[in-house]
Amino acid sequence: QVQLQESGPGLVKPSETLSLTCSVSGDSMTGYYWNWIRQPAGKGLEWIGRIYTSGSTYYNPSLKSRVTMSIDTSKKQFSLEMSSVTAADTALYFCARQKAVAGDPFDYWGQGNLVTVSS
């Protein structure tokens, strides 16, 4: 059974950097894209970006200047950093798996990590 679990601080101060990690269990990381997706309160889902097991990344252009993703396949983890956060970055952050085949969906997700940006 594939499982993804987000972890990280629930509270981040404005202008600081948000850092989250997703731990993967139940399958190899090879052959998949590893994604971050967020849901601000009362709003829809926003795709943040993805990282492949090689380390190659694609970020949503709307967030690209502030986002960095990394991956450690030996630990079966991948991470998100978002710099210069504001209240608009307050959201439930999900990690999700996507097979590295064009057009494939997000087949497994974590339960989400709520991050509040506040002083």
Add this chain to the structure above:
Amino acid sequence: DIQMTQSPSSLSASVGDRVTITCRASQTISRYLNWYQWRPGRAPKLLIYAASSLQSGVPSRFSGSGSGSEFTLTISSLQPEDYATYYCQQSYTLPHTFGQGTKLEIK
């Protein structure tokens, strides 16, 4: 970016009802359309991929149809565990984009 528009944004229905949710893309996306179910506190769940393929383990009362720019998700007979928010998502191109969600509530 491709804009995804779902309708309705909310829906009240009774157990046993047939429910249809529509998703429209701002341009053609072939059949690269996926549907997810989300209940608070749980991981979102993939229901339908490639417009009409049922994900393994998902009950057959869920079905999807459509191609090009208009798609539907149908639940043939609502069950209590189906009360949730449903999202469509295009995987035709990057950045991936989602509909705004349809919240299905008990009538």
